[in-house]
Amino acid sequence: MKVYSGLAGIPVVKSSISYIDGERGILEYRGIPIQELVEHSDFLETAYLLVFGKLPAKEEYTRFVSDVKENQYLDMSVLNFLKELPKTTHPMKVLQSVIPVLSAYDKNTDVLDPQHHYSSLVKMLGQVPVITALWKRISVGENIVEPDSSLSYSENFLYMITGRRPDPVEGRVFDRCLILHAEHTMNASTFTAVVAVSTLADFYSAVSSAVGSLSGRLHGGANEKVYQMLSKIDSPEKIPAFIDRMLQNKKRIMGFGHRVYKTYDPRAKLLKKMLTEISSLKGGSRLIKTAEVFEKEALKRLESKKIYPNIDFYSGVLYSILGIPSRFYTSVFAMARIAGWVAHCKEYVKENKLFRPTQVYDGGHNIHYVPPEKRG
Ligand code: CMC
Secondary structure (H helix, E strand, O other), X not given: OOOOHHHOOOOOOOOOOEEEEOOOOEEEEOOEEHHHHHHHOOHHHHHHHHHHOOOOOHHHHHHHHHHHHHOOOOOHHHHHHHXXXXXXXXXXXXXXXXXXXXXXXXXXXXXXXXXXXXXXHHHHHHHHHHHHHHHHHHHOOOOOOOOOOOOOHHHHXXXXXXXXXXXXXXXXXXXXXXXXXXXXXXXHHHHHHHHHHHOOOOHHHHHHHHHHHHOOOOOOOHHHHHHHHHHOOOOHHHHHHHHHHHHHOOOOOOOEOOOOOOOOOHHHHHHHHHHHHHHHHHOOOHXXXXXXXXXXXXXXXXXXXXXXXOHHHHHHXXXXXHOOOHHHXXXXXXXXXXXXXXXXXXXXXHOOOOOOOOOOOOOOOOOOOOOHHHOO
């Protein structure tokens, strides 16, 4: 029996949610190019598109936004739960532990019922950004900022996490980042969600499992690592030697490379463009300069292996301009990816089949128990 290590190139589902052409750098959600969604849509409309398979009619959109916003208020017991956590808890661990608790406030947790798909979606889209923003403030001892329903979804998150009302350009840039992170075919965290839901666990359990999977540095956790890597470099002249040292020591360059894209990740291209736009408004920074030089130098060494910047390379640099602390970068990724995870869970349970792969056993047989006093 052959082992398909990492399941690379093995289809595990049929899906109509998103499409990638990794050779040509194409990404589509429900057939719509990502560039069009970034230009014309907003995150909640895109989330609706992903989950329900079509762009919402005007009244469907209004109801959806209002249902999400109604869910922006946490129950006191969830807030108290947050307050009891050790302040050093990483924001991704906070999400992983709090999301299942939200199911207690959902009357319907029947994974086969479309009502559960809707209620869990609006609850998680409403509450996860609020939990993330509150955790930032609680963990550093700042006053809690209440949601402001007069702000857009994305503006409200920036307001709650920074305590400062963002200008509309910041809100729109952040919203476009959420669109870019909302979905990406059968990656590790989406696969995790689908495996969990295949057992008929509810969507809260599936999403919290996916959050754990996303947190690793080969996946969503890379954006925080990119920031740490770039922040260590105090002058652009040191970049070539820095990269050479990493490669000689067989270290991965964070924010570079992708299992599917063998060209420039289209999301990274859009993020880079947005970074140029926002820095022309807000002023450049040392970090932007470092990132640009780093990209050029890393490409010189990696392009021949078809290793290019991925979505995680520029996202953190952009978030730093918006005032989001680096520990929260992967949680921002998770906030957006809820849309993709729920879309896949909803699609998968329609024709559910329990995931239960097999293995090639290469251990021994008939080995006898040895009492503790006789063990060497
Ligand atoms: N830096 C240096 N070398 C790399 C990198 C990198 N970032 N990525 C791949 N390689 C090399 C790797 O060392 C190997 O070389 P060799 O054949 O000489 O041993 C070759 O490329 C193939 O590597 P692989 O691990 O088999 O390739 P993969 O397709 O499984 O890797 C990846 C995909 C994302 C795990 C990898 O590119 C990586 O570790 N990147 C850094 C972490 C990162 O940025 N992750 C975010 C991914 S995109 C967004 C997301 O999913 O969250």
